[in-house]
Structures are given as C-alpha cells and as structure tokens.
C-alpha cells in the first residue's frame with residue numbers, strides 16, 4: 001500500500017486543492033482518492049500503476065475507450081488547423097456546420113437544426129429556455145412548467161437540477177417552482193402489490209392526465225424523459241409506458257423532449273433510445289457519447305416542428321439571446337464527427353448489439369443470487385439491485401452502504417463500477433471484447449460474494 005499520508009503524495013495533493021463533487025468524503029478519507037494518468041482501451045491506470053477495467057466508460061461517455069487513435073488524431077488535426085471559435089453573430093466554424101448536418105441526418109428527424117452547448121446540463125437548460133421563449137412568443141407566457149419523472153437525471157445547473165428527480169437537490173433549495181416530477185416508471189420498485197405491469201402503466205398514464213388537468217395544459221411548457229433512466233440506476237421504462245403517455249402529451253400540445261445524453265449514439269443498441277422504444281420526440285438532447293468523451297460538448301437537436309416555430313419566434317424579435325462562448329467549438333465538432341463515424345460506421349454500435357446477449361446473460365446469472373432483487377438493462381447499460389430480502393424486495397439497511405462496499409471491493413480487484421442507490425451499474429465502453437466482459441463479470445461476482453458474505 002502506498003503511504004497516502006505523505007503531504008506530497010498524489011492522494012494528499014488531490015485532497016488539498018481539488019473540491020470534489022458527487023464524492024462521499026468519509027470514504028475518500030478512509031480509502032483515498034484514485035489519481036488516474038492514462039488509459040489503455042477500456043482500462044485506466046493510476047499514479048501507482050494500478051490498472052482498472054472501467055465498466056462505467058468514465059461517466060458513460062468514453063464509449064471508444066481511453067486511447068482511441070481515430071479520436072486523438074481528429075483532435076490533433078483540428079487543433080493544428082483551427083483550435084477554437086464560437087458560433088455567435090452568424091460566424092461558425094466549418095466543423096460545426098458539418099456536425100449539424102450529420103446530427104440532423106442521423107437523427108430521427110427529416111429536417112431539423114442543432115444548437116451547441118458544453119454539457120448535457122446546459123443542453124437541457126437551453127431547451128427549457130427555448131420552450132419558455134417559444135411559448136411566450138406564441139402568446140402563452142404562462143406555459144412554463146416542466147414535467148419530468150422521479151429518479152430522472154437531467155443535470156446540475158439550477159434548471160436541469162430542478163428537472164432531476166433526486167432528493168439530494170434539496171440542499172440547494174431546489175427544485176425551482178414549476179418543475180413537476182411524475183412517478184418513476186420502474187415497475188419492480190414502484191408497482192403495487194398485486195398490480196400487473198399493464199395496470200401500473202395505466203396508473204402512470206392516469207397520473208399524467210390528472211397532473212395536466214390539475215395544473216392546466218396551458219401552463220405546461222414541455223415533458224422531458226430519458227428513454228432509459230441512467231443515473232437513476234439504469235431503469236428501462238415499464239412495458240408500454242411511452243406508448244401510453246405520449247398520446248396524452250400530444251393531445252394536450254405538450255412538447256416531448258428525449259434526453260438522450262446517455263442513450264444517444266448506441267448505448268441501447270439503437271442509435272437513439274427513443275428508437276428502442278418506438279417514438280419520435282420533438283427534440284433530442286445529446287452529449288456524453290456525442291464526442292465519445294474526448295471533448296465537453298452537448299447539443300440540442302430540434303425536430304422539424306420546433307425548428308419552424310422557434311425560427312418564426314426568433315425572426316419576430318430578430319435574435320435568440322442565448323449561447324455559450326465555446327458553443328460549436330471546432331475541435332469538439334471535429335471529434336464528434338469522428339466519434340459518430342466510429343460508432344455508426346466503424347463497428348462500435350455493431351459491437352454493442354453483438355455483446356448485448358452475453359451482457360444480459362451475465363447480469364441474469366448474477367441476479368440468481370439471493371441478495372440480488374432484480375437485474376435490468378437495455379443494450380450495454382445494466383444494473384443489479386441488492387436487497388436484504390428478495391421476496392419482499394426489502395433493501396439492506398442504509399448504514400451498511402451495500403452498493404458502495406460492492407463497488408469499493410470491485411475497485412480493490414481492478415474493476416470500476418458505480419453504486420447508485422442500492423444498485424451496481426455497468427455501462428462498459430462499446431469497444432469491450434468478450435474476454436474483457438468475462439473479466440468484468442468474474443470480478444463483480446467475486447466482489448458480490450465477498451460483500452454479501454460480510455454483511456448478510
């Protein structure tokens with residue numbers, strides 16, 4: 001064990017001058033930080049030379065692994081050509097123009113337009129501002145409320161955190177007023193005793209009708225949903241969920257936004273998560289795999305109707321007063337073009353589809369364990385949920401921090417996976433080989449056995 005108490009250790013330096021977000025401070029006090037220097041395919045390597053198979057693709061985004069030559073070359077070439085520009089005042093880089101064309105082409109939309117941000121949070125924030133702006137311009141300034149679901153994750157800016165359906169945002173006094181959270185469509189956890197899946201979906205559809213009736217459709221600006229909830233713990237919707245709720249939203253003229261920050265570009269096995277669930281939204285929010293994590297970038301991809309309506313609203317006041325300094329960055333755009341090509345034409349999405357069956361089989365096998373209540377997933381994103389009692393779905397006592405212990409034990413064995421609630425999340429890079437998938441499940445199985453042995 002390296003001495004982490006030395007003031008000049010990487011760990012001490014990391015703790016002294018870096019403010020960590022989404023990090024449990026007692027556990028880094030106890031276990032130390034991991035300072036990573038580089039990667040090798042789906043592995044990352046720390047300052048002590050330890051190698052970890054990163055079964056979370058960084059944060060869902062490094063889908064091509066950590067050293068893909070096509071992406072580093074795209075970045076180097078573009079830095080040499082033109083290292084930075086904006087997209088204000090009618091000036092825009094050629095790379096951003098090409099990326100917009102490509103995004104519309106690979107989107108489910110016949111026509112559309114793209115607006116760039118630096119993150120998924122900013123893309124959701126931008127979309128909300130677009131809806132507020134649009135409805136006001138069309139004579140409905142009171143049409144401002146935003147519908148999302150419990151457990152949803154839409155980001156961390158004040159608006160996108162308000163959309164996020166997690167209790168931790170109460171420390172910021174969020175959500176802001178007017179952000180309403182519907183029931184999470186997780187049948188295994190939210191379904192009532194004796195309620196079949198179809199009845200559960202009917203109950204959620206009725207809830208949506210009730211909320212719209214209570215609030216008034218003329219006060220609701222839009223509905224945002226991740227096709228599969230990611231940071232909520234990998235939650236695919238109950239069977240028939242989108243088919244049941246989308247007609248209600250449409251009937252009330254409420255725009256539907258698919259937050260594809262995780263699902264987009266292949267994670268579910270289709271290009272878009274909405275394709276996996278058979279619906280076409282009014283706009284798509286993209287980030288994460290958009291650049292395979294090689295550049296911070298987000299995008300709002302507007303479908304034809306919102307493109308037209310927003311265009312009209314903008315022309316009426318001559319400009320849409322919104323944008324980020326680095327929006328449409330040429331290096332990010334060049335990397336995104338290379339990443340999209342790699343995912344769609346270079347075999348990455350094919351590999352997701354090829355691996356899905358073995359991935360699901362591996363999850364299902366581990367879910368035989370008496371302390372795994374459920375496995376769930378879609379494509380190459382999956383979760384195992386730990387329970388004290390499988391029959392009653394009773395969770396482990398919170399103070400046992402069961403999922404954190406499992407994840408920490410995995411880390412000790414060279415596997416990075418993420419605890420979310422009482423679940424362990426797996427979302428490996430799309431370049432994973434069969435052997436690496438085997439390594440992932442072997443290490444996870446050993447960690448599960450060890451931790452359940454200790455606490456059960």
Ligand SMILES: *Cc1c(COP(=O)(O)O)cnc(C)c1O
Nearest residue numbers: 119120121153154155230261262
């Ligand atoms: C990660 C994520 C975001 C936020 O993206 P950031 O780049 O972290 O701001 C938004 N929506 C979903 C579905 C995400 O998974």
